[in-house]
Amino acid sequence: MIRQSILLFLTTLLLAGTVSAQSKFSTKSFQLTINGTSNVHDWSSKATNVVVTGDFGLNSTSLEKINAASVKVKTTSLKSTKESDLMDGRTHSTLKADKYPEITYVFTKVLSVQQSGAETIMNIxxxxxxxxxxxxxxxxxxxxxxxxxxLEVKGTRKILMSNHGIKPPSFMLGAMKVGDEVTLTYDVILKKA
Structure with a gap:
């Protein structure tokens, strides 16, 4: 009887471990782009220094929960896709890179989770x-x-710069004005740490 109880307990532990395992992940590769508009032309910048870390609950096929996660982007790593040093300087100045060298996102809570085929859609x-x-x-x-x-994590998010106290920059003595709304697009591959 005792032997059967021990076997049952060990089997339960093993099954629990395969159903939901805790795993730490970090950045393997990334694409993070900020797209915006102006009264003259659209613009785009890409980040070249992004660090993502996460502690996730996984089952055998998908992510079940997030225990902790953070993203750090070096502000001066934002580079214009048109290779414009003038645009880069304005972007870094607008984001106050000298005083705030990092843009950060720190996860606090999962709002909803749903499965769509092989993909997990998680609102956080x-x-x-x-x-x-x-x-x-x-x-x-x-x-x-x-x-x-x-793990591949993808998504987009529109952000108003003014919500963060940032005044959209203007160029050429105010002739070119950048729009307040920007679109953040990300595609990150995470590997087990």
């Missing part, structure tokens, strides 16, 4: 710090488990 909230101002910000994450165990 967290704190986005941009130019030294922190605001709660919701994100929709589209997450896939890739062959080999890596």
């Amino acid at each position: 909230t967290g704190n986005l710090t941009l130019g030294g101002v922190t605001k709660p910000t919701d994100l929709t994450l589209r997450i896939k488990t890739l062959p080999g165990g890596d």
Whole structure:
């Protein structure tokens, strides 16, 4: 009887471990783009220094929960896709890069989770710090488990710079004015840390 109880207990532990395992992940590769508009032409910048870390609850096929996660983007790593040093300088100045060298997002809570085929769609909230101002910000994450165990996390989010106390820049003595709304697009591959 005691032997059967021990076997049952050990079997339960093993099954629990395969159903939901805790795993730490970090950045393997990333694409993070900020797209905006102006009264003259659209513009785009890409981040070249992004660090993502996460502690996730996984089952055998997908992400079940997020225990902790954060994103850090070096502000001066934002580079114009048109290779414009003038645009880069204005972007870094607008985001107060000298005083606030990082843009950060820190996860706080999962709002909802749903499965769509092989993809997990997770709505989360967290704190986005941009130019030294922190605001709660919701994100929709589209997450896939890739062959080999890596995770792909994709999504887009529109952000108003003015919500973070940032005045959209103007150029050429005010002749070119940048729009307040920007669109953040991200596609990150995470590997087990």
